[in-house]
Amino acid sequence: DAGVIQSPRHEVTEMGQEVTLRCKPISGHDYLFWYRQTMMRGLELLIYFNNNVPIDDSGMPEDRFSAKMPNASFSTLKIQPSEPRDSAVYFCASSAGYLEAFFGQGTRLTVV
Amino acid sequence: AQTVTQSQPEMSVQEAETVTLSCTYDTSESDYYLFWYKQPPSRQMILVIRQEAYKQQNATENRFSVNFQKAAKSFSLKISDSQLGDAAMYFCAYRRNNAGNMLTFGGGTRLMVKP
Numbered sequence: 001d002a003g004v005i006q007s008p009r010h011e012v013t014e015m016g017q018e019v020t021l022r023c024k025p026i027s028g029h030d031y032l033f034w035y036r037q038t039m040m041r042g043l044e045l046l047i048y049f050n051n052n053v054p055i056d057d058s059g060m061p062e063d064r065f066s067a068k069m070p071n072a073s074f075s076t077l078k079i080q081p082s083e084p085r086d087s088a089v090y091f092c093a094s095s096a097g098y099l100e101a102f103f104g105q106g107t108r109l110t111v112v
Numbered sequence: 113a114q115t116v117t118q119s120q121p122e123m124s125v126q127e128a129e130t131v132t133l134s135c136t137y138d139t140s141e142s143d144y145y146l147f148w149y150k151q152p153p154s155r156q157m158i159l160v161i162r163q164e165a166y167k168q169q170n171a172t173e174n175r176f177s178v179n180f181q182k183a184a185k186s187f188s189l190k191i192s193d194s195q196l197g198d199a200a201m202y203f204c205a206y207r208r209n210n211a212g213n214m215l216t217f218g219g220g221t222r223l224m225v226k227p
Contacts (some may be wrong), residue, residue, distance in 0.1 A: 103157035
């Protein structure tokens with residue numbers, strides 16, 4: 001397996017634009033997590049899914065953020081409209097049951 | 113809510129020496145997992161080691177070992193024979209072994225290895 005695959009690796013966008021981050025989890029994993037990493041706040045859990053169903057989205061900053069998992073092999077995190085304070089590295093991770101999560105390489109988002 | 117605390121923002125070690133990174137956590141659960149992840153400059157999060165709370169024996173992976181003190185809620189990582197490639201951010205993480213089991217991370221410790 002190629003591991004968790006995220007795209008794009010880097011994204012630069014202008015304030016107000018819509019941004020969509022994509023994630024393909026490891027095949028057979030039933031949990032998927034979206035994390036955000038910043039210098040100020042460290043690693044924050046935004047939302048996680050179990051069997052494609054959102055379980056806890058309490059970490060989603062505000063209504064500008066939304067996440068979907070239409071099937072077991074794909075998830076998106078969307079920010080609309082984007083703001084400079086959204087600049088961060090966004091990680092997707094997946095796990096099989098309650099074991100360790102495997103991370104993608106992250107998407108570095110810069111909003112100017 | 114579970115919290116994970118890493119009290120050492122930065123640590124430094126001489127190459128070939130041993131270093132211990134600290135981690136404490138707060139939980140009312142009895143069944144859970146603890147992890148150490150490494151994040152090198154490439155930013156890839158890499159699992160270093162895993163400990164099941166029900167196991168008394170401390171986990172070991174080559175040069176990496178943990179000191180798991182369940183009563184004290186402490187989970188430290190020992191790196192023996194440190195190598196330049198060990199330089200990275202290290203994150204301690206907690207995950208309970210039941211429904212609603214999000215993965216909670218500490219704030220991280222930056223490890224520098226001096227040649």
